[in-house]
Amino acid sequence: MGGACDGEGAPSSADTLRRQLVSPRLSSKLQQQLGDALAVTAGALPGWCEVLLRRCPDLFSPGSRARYFHATSFGVSRALHWSQEQGVAAVRAAYAEELAALDRARLEAEVSSDAQALAEVVEQVAEVEDRIGRDRMGALRSDIARVSRDALLPSAERLMGLHAGCASALEVQFEGESGFGSGVTQNFYSAVANELLKAKHQAELPLWLAEHAGIDPEGFISHPGSLFPRPLPPEAPPAVREAVRGRFRFLGRLAAKACRDDFIVPLPLSLDFLHLVRGGSLTYDALPPAGATGGVASAYAAVACELAAADAAAGYDDPAARRSAAAAAAAAEFA
Known part of the structure; x- marks a missing residue:
């Protein structure tokens, strides 16, 4: 699956084939396994996760592969931090509407210069943030x-x-x-x-x-x-x-x-x-398109091809003769 890139920014046929090989079911199953914080931090993910991701990575979506990489590549402390962040993000999403309402209330209190209302809003936000991060176990150093x-x-x-x-x-x-x-x-x-x-x-x-x-x-x-x-x-x-x-x-x-x-x-x-x-x-x-370098890239490519052909035909044994032929070819091309 290691095909060459077909130029800057252009999707290759290999890239298209990789997208077609992605299995939504396997990707979803991997996401479920990575949602188990205890298994992630203890390094107790099922063996098939590592085997398939190592041997057949194209079966999984880029997002699921990235999550597996973050969960397994940087040690226990990073794995724990990553798992907690995933959980916190899910909990924060559940409180999104409440946080948005509190943010609006804070802005109204600031505009009206109502110190009492602002203090109450800040206290409520602190309570919500405490509920969101209640299950955290320490912080990343x-x-x-x-x-x-x-x-x-x-x-x-x-x-x-x-x-x-x-x-x-x-x-x-x-x-x-x-x-x-x-x-x-x-x-x-x-x-x-x-x-x-x-x-x-x-x-x-x-x-x-x-x-x-x-x-x-x-x-x-x-x-x-x-x-x-x-x-x-x-x-x-x-x-x-x-x-x-x-x-x-x-x-x-x-x-x-x-x-x-x-x-x-x-x-x-x-x-x-x-x-x-x-x-x-x-x-x-992958070479620059015609005209992008003012003909320099194509000229160098032409000289390289000519030198390779001349070297193969003449079979130079003398380094001095080879250098002389190369100089003559370059002078003719860039004259």
């Missing part, structure tokens, strides 16, 4: 880290290196600022994503293909709408290779930490890149 906005990228790299192996949630605060909570932590991930798109960092360490070369007034790189890693030339120094690998390792840790804690790293990564990260392969259909 959080680690608080402070980073500097002035040196955000180096600070983030050090933080991810130190916290990569920690199972606890990560909460970020900025030095010299009083804000805290999930909003500030999401701002951290968004700010780091912006740093990775800045032209100065791209000039220091080229990570992305930017076909439409140029810099916008805000100092960000220009790209065709999706980011794909920039291949390194064979003569790239070892230090540069290691630095690029380190930066992508940092990006992987950042994205993993954000996804695990339900945050977003807003980088417009190429679907083809994500397909490769998942172990897939690409066909020639």
Whole structure:
């Protein structure tokens, strides 16, 4: 089932077949099993869940596979937290109308400056929230880290290196600022994503293909709408290779930490890149469309095909002769 992607954003025949293989009954049965908080936290789910999801994952809907992943991949504390959140979400939905009515009453009390009514509404909301979270067993541990906005990228790299192996949630605060909570932590991930798109960092360490070369007034790189890693030339120094690998390792840790804690790293990564990260392969259909690169991609592809054909026909044994033939072919193509 590991078919190649048929181009950026275009559904392939393999994707269509996967959707046709999904079994609603199996997906529903898996959802029921994951609703048992005790079985999830104790690791006592039926054996068929792991066997079928490992051997025949396409039989299950993406949503049910995602729920199984969250429930089984991050240890007991995360499994317990996830199970409790599922239960709390269901209970909160049952109290949705009551909470909405209390919210309207709170707004009316604030508009009319009625302190007594506002206090009563706040007390009622607290009672409802207490009923919603009554069955909770503890809370997920959080680690608080402070980073500097002035040196955000180096600070983030050090933080991810130190916290990569920690199972606890990560909460970020900025030095010299009083804000805290999930909003500030999401701002951290968004700010780091912006740093990775800045032209100065791209000039220091080229990570992305930017076909439409140029810099916008805000100092960000220009790209065709999706980011794909920039291949390194064979003569790239070892230090540069290691630095690029380190930066992508940092990006992987950042994205993993954000996804695990339900945050977003807003980088417009190429679907083809994500397909490769998942172990897939690409066909020639994944190349940019004609004219998108001003003919550069097609010219390079033509040279590569010509060199392969010439090499096969001539059977060069002398490296110097091979380099000379390659230079002549390239000069003729790009003249």
